Amino acid sequence: MQINRVGIGLLTFFGVFxxxxxxxxxxxxxxxxxxxxLALLGVIWMLTAFGLALYARRQRHKAAHQDWIFQNGLKxxxxxxxxxxxxxxxxxxLMSLQLDLDIPGVGTRQVKRREVMPVxxxxxxxxxxxxxxxxxxxxxxxxxxxx
Amino acid sequence: xxxxxxxxxxxLQAVPSVDxxxxxxxxxxxxxxxxxxxxxxxxxxxxxxxxGQLIYTRNKKFHFAVALTEVPASTPFVPRLFCxxxxxxxxxxEYYGFEPRFSKLWTExxxxxxxxxxxTSPYQDQNWLRQLFSPAxxxxxxxxxxxxxxxxxxxxxxxVARRIARECEE
Numbered sequence: 288m289q290i291n292r293v294g295i296g297l298l299t300f301f302g303v304f305x306x307x308x309x310x311x312x313x314x315x316x317x318x319x320x321x322x323x324x325l326a327l328l329g330v331i332w333m334l335t336a337f338g339l340a341l342y343a344r345r346q347r348h349k350a351a352h353q354d355w356i357f358q359n360g361l362k363x364x365x366x367x368x369x370x371x372x373x374x375x376x377x378x379x380x381l382m383s384l385q386l387d388l389d390i391p392g393v394g395t396r397q398v399k400r401r402e403v404m405p406v407x408x409x410x411x412x413x414x415x416x417x418x419x420x421x422x423x424x425x426x427x428x429x430x431x432x433x434x
Numbered sequence: 435x436x437x438x439x440x441x442x443x444x445x446l447q448a449v450p451s452v453d454x455x456x457x458x459x460x461x462x463x464x465x466x467x468x469x470x471x472x473x474x475x476x477x478x479x480x481x482x483x484x485x486g487q488l489i490y491t492r493n494k495k496f497h498f499a500v501a502l503t504e505v506p507a508s509t510p511f512v513p514r515l516f517c518x519x520x521x522x523x524x525x526x527x528e529y530y531g532f533e534p535r536f537s538k539l540w541t542e543x544x545x546x547x548x549x550x551x552x553x554t555s556p557y558q559d560q561n562w563l564r565q566l567f568s569p570a571x572x573x574x575x576x577x578x579x580x581x582x583x584x585x586x587x588x589x590x591x592x593x594v595a596r597r598i599a600r601e602c603e604e
Contacts, residue, residue, distance in 0.1 A: 294532045343532040350534035353557075357556075357557045405462075406456050408514070408588070410456045410457070411588070416509075418513070419557075433555050434514075434555060
């Protein structure tokens with residue numbers, strides 16, 4: 288899975304503590320009401336861990352697909368026509384880019400794309416900047432930007 | 435030697451500060467990318483830019499001697515390339531939990547990787563990196579670069595830094 292220590296920490300926190308909330312009150316023979324409340328909380332936390340695991344799996348597939356496009360795709364260019372950001376994700380700007388794509392042997396066209404980028408990259412996303420792009424040979428709407 | 439004396443000796447213009455902006459990860463760390471005190475002018479033949487002291491605080495205060503210049507022709511070949519000493523934490527290590535990484539380590543040189551982490555875009559053309567990291571360059575960075583040395587190239591802005599233990603005199 289595409290997980291680092293932050294991901295492992297999140298999965299462990301929700302998974303392990305969720306399980307403990309369910310098991311510990313039962314093991315200690317706690318009051319029925321307390322046991323039920325903590326068990327409900329534990330199940331919610333475990334469901335959160337499960338959801339995170341599914342998300343991690345999806346991201347792993349996405350990363351593998353992007354690697355495939357990089358290895359097997361058509362190399363072209365993407366010229367920035369417009370760039371802006373109205374939101375951030377983990378303190379990084381979510382950039383809305385309007386791009387002029389130039390795909391060798393296929394032609395040019397304009398598309399919109401949203402990407403989360405570090406601040407120093409987002410600051411450079413200005414009109415006329417030319418970035419390398421790799422296109423899925425079977426679907427030119429499927430591409431990766433090299434930034 | 436105080437920066438102003440050094441600047442005078444090298445024919446540079448000493449200035450109170452240079453606000454470089456968020457050009458590279460290290461400059462982003464410092465907030466506005468303020469280099470102060472600073473000097474600017476011709477750093478070498480055909481190379482103009484600025485140098486000075488950069489400070490950022492993250493749990494504790496870090497001081498760097500930095501030099502900044504522009505290499506605009508590098509962008510199409512290597513949009514970003516960071517050579518950071520092993521052990522220095524960078525922001526892109528932190529905000530990654532499940533998503534594909536924003537950067538990828540370049541690990542072709544064992545000697546280099548013992549001292550530095552070299553990172554690029556995950557989709558960087560490896561051919562360009564092999565040409566850039568010639569054996570002589572790798573040897574220099576791996577064995578002769580001073581302690582605390584690092585460099586960052588981001589979209590044509592090149593910044594070379596060396597961590598220093600205390601504030602520069604001015």
